[in-house]
Amino acid sequence: MGRFLLRRFISSIPVIIGIVALVFALARMIPGDPCRAALGERATDEICDAYNERYGLNDPIYVQFGIYMKDVATGDLGESFRFGVPVTELLIERLPTTIELAAAALLLAVIVGVPLGIISGSRHNSKTDVVTMVGANIGVSMPVFWLGLMLQYVFAVFLRDTPLALPPSGKLAAGLIPVPFYEVWHLPVNGLTEFLSEFTMANALVTFQWEVFQSAFVHLILPAVALATIPMAIIARMTRSSLLDVLGLDYVRTARAKGLPERSVILKHALRNAMLPVVTIIGLSFGLLLGGAILTETIFNLAGVGKTLFDAIISRDYTVVQGFTLVVAISFVIVNLLVDLLYTYLDPRVRVS
Amino acid sequence: MSDDLYDPPDRPLEPTNVQPLDGMEASDAIRDEVRMDPSGGSVGAVTSGGLWRTVGREVVRKKSAIIGMALLSVLLLLAVFAPIIAPYPPDQVLFDEGVSPRDPPCIHLFGCPEDQPQHILGIDGNGRDYFARIVYGSRVSLLAAFAAVLFAVVWGTLIGLVSGFFGGWTDNVLMRIMDVLLSFPSLLLAIAVVTVLGPGLINSILAIAIVTIPQYARIVRSSVLSIREQEYVSADQALGVSRWRLLIHRIFPNTLTPLIVIATLGIATAVLEIASLSFLGLGVQPPTPEWGSMLAAERNQVFTAPHLVFFAGLMIMWNVLGFNLLGDGLRDAIDPRLGR
Numbered sequence: 001m002g003r004f005l006l007r008r009f010i011s012s013i014p015v016i017i018g019i020v021a022l023v024f025a026l027a028r029m030i031p032g033d034p035c036r037a038a039l040g041e042r043a044t045d046e047i048c049d050a051y052n053e054r055y056g057l058n059d060p061i062y063v064q065f066g067i068y069m070k071d072v073a074t075g076d077l078g079e080s081f082r083f084g085v086p087v088t089e090l091l092i093e094r095l096p097t098t099i100e101l102a103a104a105a106l107l108l109a110v111i112v113g114v115p116l117g118i119i120s121g122s123r124h125n126s127k128t129d130v131v132t133m134v135g136a137n138i139g140v141s142m143p144v145f146w147l148g149l150m151l152q153y154v155f156a157v158f159l160r161d162t163p164l165a166l167p168p169s170g171k172l173a174a175g176l177i178p179v180p181f182y183e184v185w186h187l188p189v190n191g192l193t194e195f196l197s198e199f200t201m202a203n204a205l206v207t208f209q210w211e212v213f214q215s216a217f218v219h220l221i222l223p224a225v226a227l228a229t230i231p232m233a234i235i236a237r238m239t240r241s242s243l244l245d246v247l248g249l250d251y252v253r254t255a256r257a258k259g260l261p262e263r264s265v266i267l268k269h270a271l272r273n274a275m276l277p278v279v280t281i282i283g284l285s286f287g288l289l290l291g292g293a294i295l296t297e298t299i300f301n302l303a304g305v306g307k308t309l310f311d312a313i314i315s316r317d318y319t320v321v322q323g324f325t326l327v328v329a330i331s332f333v334i335v336n337l338l339v340d341l342l343y344t345y346l347d348p349r350v351r352v353s
Numbered sequence: 354m355s356d357d358l359y360d361p362p363d364r365p366l367e368p369t370n371v372q373p374l375d376g377m378e379a380s381d382a383i384r385d386e387v388r389m390d391p392s393g394g395s396v397g398a399v400t401s402g403g404l405w406r407t408v409g410r411e412v413v414r415k416k417s418a419i420i421g422m423a424l425l426s427v428l429l430l431l432a433v434f435a436p437i438i439a440p441y442p443p444d445q446v447l448f449d450e451g452v453s454p455r456d457p458p459c460i461h462l463f464g465c466p467e468d469q470p471q472h473i474l475g476i477d478g479n480g481r482d483y484f485a486r487i488v489y490g491s492r493v494s495l496l497a498a499f500a501a502v503l504f505a506v507v508w509g510t511l512i513g514l515v516s517g518f519f520g521g522w523t524d525n526v527l528m529r530i531m532d533v534l535l536s537f538p539s540l541l542l543a544i545a546v547v548t549v550l551g552p553g554l555i556n557s558i559l560a561i562a563i564v565t566i567p568q569y570a571r572i573v574r575s576s577v578l579s580i581r582e583q584e585y586v587s588a589d590q591a592l593g594v595s596r597w598r599l600l601i602h603r604i605f606p607n608t609l610t611p612l613i614v615i616a617t618l619g620i621a622t623a624v625l626e627i628a629s630l631s632f633l634g635l636g637v638q639p640p641t642p643e644w645g646s647m648l649a650a651e652r653n654q655v656f657t658a659p660h661l662v663f664f665a666g667l668m669i670m671w672n673v674l675g676f677n678l679l680g681d682g683l684r685d686a687i688d689p690r691l692g693r
Contacts, residue, residue, distance in 0.1 A: 018533030029549045137417075137681075141673035143625055143645075145632050146666025149652055153659045168656075291540030295629060299652070309541075310633060313548055325545055329537045336536075 004344060012337050017069075019329045024068050027322045028061070077323035082315050087323035090308065092191055095327075096198035097171065098304035101296065102289045104220055105227035110282060113232040117239025117278075122266050124244060132236065139233030144292045148226040148299040155222060166222055169301040171200060173215045181207045223300040227292045231285035238281045243274040276347050283339030287332050411686030418682020424675035432491040439485035440471075443642040448480045455651075455658040475660050478651055479640075486642040487664055493643045494672055497558050498623040504562035506616050509569025510608070516570065517577030518600050528574070531567035539564045543626055547635045554643075557636035561626045565619055572615055576608040610687050618680035621673045628669045644669045 035048040035057070043051075052058050056067055071077070077087035120132040156168035167173070180197035184207045187193055197203050201220070204213035246252060247270055255269045256262075294306035301307070305324055312320035412418045431438060441447065451469075456476040459465035474483040516527045534542065546560035580586060581604065589599055630636035631645030632652075639646055644665040651661035 014529060015532050015536050018529065019536055022533055023545075026545050026549050031549075031551070137677060138670070138674060141621065141625075141670050141677050143628055143632075143666055143669045143673075145629065145645075145652075146648060146662070146669065149648070149655045149662050150659075150666070153655050153662070157656050157659075287538040291538040294540060294544070295632070298633070309544075313544065314634070321545070321548060325537075325541060328541055332538055333536050 005341065008337065008340055008344075012333055015333055016330055019333070020069060020072055020326065021065070023322055023326045023329070024065055026325075027318060030318060072326065077326070078319035080312075080317055080320045082312070082317040082320070087320055088191075090320065091305070091323070091327060092195045093198060094303055094305050094308050096195060097200075097302055098290075098293050098297070098306060100199055100201060101220065101223055101227060101302065101304060102286070102293060104224040105289055105292075106231065106282070106285070108224055108228040109232035109235055109285065112228075113235030114239050114275075114278065116232075116236040118243060118266065118271065120236065121240040121243035121247070121274075122262070129240075133240070136233040136236045139229050140237075142229055144226055144230065145295045145299055147229055148223065148296055151222045151226055152299070167219050168222065169299075171216065171219055171302055172212065173219075176212055176215055178204055178209060178212045178216075179207060223296050223302060226299070227289060227296045230292065231282075231288055234285060234288075235278060235281060239274065239278050242277045243270060246270045246274040249273075276343065279343055279346065280339060283336055283342075286335045290328050290332060408683070408686050412682055415682035415685055417678040418686065421675050421678030421680075421682060424671055425679060428491050428495060428672055428675065431488050432495050435488050435492060439482070439488040441482040441485045443486045443489040444481060444640050445485075446480045447476065447482060452476045452480055454478050454480055455654060455661060457658070458660055474664050475658070477647070477661055478654065478658075483661060483664065486647060487644070487668055489642040490644045490647065490665070490668060491672070493554070493637060493641060494624055494627070494669070497554060497627045497637070497643075498620045498672075498676075501558045501561040501623045501627065502565070502616050502619045504558070505565040505619070506569050506612065508562070509566045510573050510605075510612065512566065512570040513573025513608070514577060514600060514605060517574035518581065518596075518604065524574075527570070531570050534564065534567045537564075539622075540626060540629055543630060544633070544635060547630060552635045552638065554637045554641065557627055557630045560630070561623050564626075565623070568619065569612065569615065572611055573608045576611055577604055580604050580607050614680060614684045614687055617676055617683055621676035621680065624669065624672045624676065 035051045036043045039047065039051065056064055059067075075088055077091075079086050080090055083090065116132050116136075120129045123129050152168040155164065155166040159165050172178070178197075178200055180194070181187070181203050182189055182193040182197060200216045201213055204210070204216060243266070247266075252265060252270055255265045260269075290306075293304060294310055296302075297304045297307035298310050305328060309321065309324045309328075312318075312324065447470075452472070454476065455478055456472065458473055458475040459469050459471055460473050461467055461471050465471065472482050472484065474487060477483045477486065512527055512531070516524045537545075542564045543557070543560040546563055547556055550556040550559060586599060586603055589603055594603075627636055628643075628645030628648075631643050632649045634646070634649060637643035637646050639650060648662055648665040648669075651658060651665075655662045
């Protein structure tokens with residue numbers, strides 16, 4: 001077991017180095033002079049010479065890459081041209097919004113998708129099955145941005161004066177300012193506490209700010225639904241097909257032959273094995289969520305990683321693009337690693353082979 | 354489910370254009386082994402002519418494939434006959450015909466006054482007939498997605514063939530590069546590539562193609578690896594057939610089946626991603642009628658003119674759904690074991 005974990009861990013190191021190299025290369029391939037891109041109108045020849053000297057842009061490319069690797073390893077991702085703050089600081093501020101959104105969406109996708117898949121699979125070819133699978137097919141085909149806009153229209157305009165009305169954008173109702181937990185508890189302010197306090201819902205919950213919590217919750221519903229739809233459909237399909245595979249196995253036939261009720265055959269015997277591939281799919285949908293977050297956050301005007309990245313591209317704030325891309329890609333690798341580890345834990349056969 | 358797919362009587366044992374060895378490899382033992390192979394590259398071992406006939410017969414029995422083909426036929430008709438179907442050119446501004454920006458749909462049949470000009474999907478923000486733009490949009494969407502997938506398939510196949518056939522360090526280097534590309538969320542990498550290349554139709558096609566190359570490379574490589582060990586390949590090797598000839602005439606044709614399924618499903622993803630890039634302003638630029646960018650142009654008007662957002666998105670979904678259903682049907686028809 002230990003050796004397997006170690007091997008799996010080591011094998012992801014070259015991938016991470018590759019990601020850093022690719023992000024570095026992409027940033028260098030962006031047309032135009034980095035100095036002029038950074039300084040815009042202010043860039044004269046002399047200023048640019050000094051700039052290039054200062055940031056080591058005159059060094060050979062492998063030296064630059066070495067320096068970049070060192071910076072990344074020490075958590076220095078450069079400074080945003082647009083905001084004038086370190087990229088790491090921006091990340092601390094914006095990452096929690098995206099994590100909250102993605103977690104809500106993933107939770108929704110799993111708690112709806114898995115039961116749907118089970119119902120569908122256990123009543124193979126029934127009306128329920130057909131309807132669910134048609135729904136899942138439509139779900140995977142839906143553009144996230146369109147779904148988001150349509151949800152906004154339905155819940156903010158069409159249902160405006162009904163109890164079902166939901167706010168179409170933003171993170172909190174106007175005027176609400178959450179008090180960070182470190183102020184309530186008189187804790188020191190540092191990167192970590194600031195980062196944690198940006199998880200609006202969790203922060204409101206532990207400090208009993210009910211109004212903030214409620215507002216954050218209702219604001220999160222529509223974006224989470226929009227973002228969850230595609231993974232939900234994929235998870236439902238995967239659960240169904242995996243359950244169908246397992247239901248065809250001999251041990252299930254034995255369980256049925258023993259006279260166990262169908263319910264217990266499915267929930268106690270078949271489901272455990274059927275969930276293995278679903279775990280992988282859940283891990284993979286994390287990438288979908290991160291891509292979808294760019295679209296969802298842009299539509300719902302949530303200042304998370306996705307929207308910041310998009311704004312940075314539009315305003316050519318390349319250090320932000322570079323830093324955020326890197327962090328998103330590396331977290332994707334880490335999530336995949338965790339999924340693999342979980343898989344190993346769940347399925348002893350993987351360890352043996 | 355469809356055991357007849359592998360039943361010898363259904364398929365000529367010795368297709369005319371293939372050497373006898375090919376026919377012999379489909380003996381029962383190997384066939385079973387092939388069916389157990391979880392790599393997905395298995396069906397390749399069945400000889401081509403008969404397989405395609407069987408697949409054709411199977412596909413028309415699959416409801417999802419039929420619906421998918423129907424959806425796509427409508428789009429294809431729209432795209433081909435766009436100039437006939439669309440009442441106006443897609444970029445003609447109609448202000449002098451008495452319309453105003455974002456007019457709601459006006460259909461005479463449904464009670465819109467006869468004295469008003471008919472615009473069945475209304476008018477967009479720049480005074481153009483929205484239906485015409487939707488119709489022409491099908492051309493861009495279909496062509497761009499096809500182009501992206503074609504590019505990715507060609508490069509992915511080359512990389513996969515070389516990697517799987519030659520093995521060694523070539524394989525190692527190529528596959529590690531593919532690993533790195535795969536470790537990015539695809540839309541994010543596409544955005545990064547477009548940032549480098551600059552926005553536009555061609556560049557977004559390239560970006561999406563580059564992002565999806567690893568997928569095809571991996572599939573082709575795994576097919577090659579399983580086919581390379583087949584006896585008919587060893588036999589050819591023993592007969593002194595050159596490596597390139599083996600690669601092109603023996604191995605490549607057998608990698609095609611899984612590739613076609615994945616490529617069909619890949620077009621669906623490409624349609625979505627091209628629309629997403631255009632929605633973000635990085636893909637197709639206005640005034641070219643493209644559904645994603647049309648949607649983006651009117652997205653702030655969703656509360657006042659929802660029809661301008663609704664129909665463009667509906668068309669994207671229509672297109673994606675068509676390819677998804679067709680791909681699912683093809684997969685079931687070609688190999689029920691490839692997954693459901």
